Amino acid sequence: MRAVQFVLDSTYFTFDNIIYKQNFGAPMGSPLFPIIADVVMQDLENEVLSLISILFFYRYVDDIIMAIPVSKINILFSINLI
Numbered sequence: 001m002r003a004v005q006f007v008l009d010s011t012y013f014t015f016d017n018i019i020y021k022q023n024f025g026a027p028m029g030s031p032l033f034p035i036i037a038d039v040v041m042q043d044l045e046n047e048v049l050s051l052i053s054i055l056f057f058y059r060y061v062d063d064i065i066m067a068i069p070v071s072k073i074n075i076l077f078s079i080n081l082i
Contacts, residue, residue, distance in 0.1 A: 037062050
């Protein structure tokens with residue numbers, strides 16, 4: 001975890017010949033970011049799928065398509081995962 005935190009905390013970029021430090025999020029194009037995104041998405045889907053019944057669910061990286069009964073839509077949007 002310390003290595004991941006180090007990578008996320010030491011990201012710099014240039015814009016208009018000025019060097020900036022990125023303060024939030026993972027850098028675009030980082031080889032670490034797809035792994036982190038996959039771990040987070042797996043955790044979220046496991047949490048949600050344990051709470052509601054679904055008709056189908058497919059995920060590709062961070063894109064999701066799923067179908068749930070109309071009666072469960074309000075439950076889905078009321079889930080507080082953070």
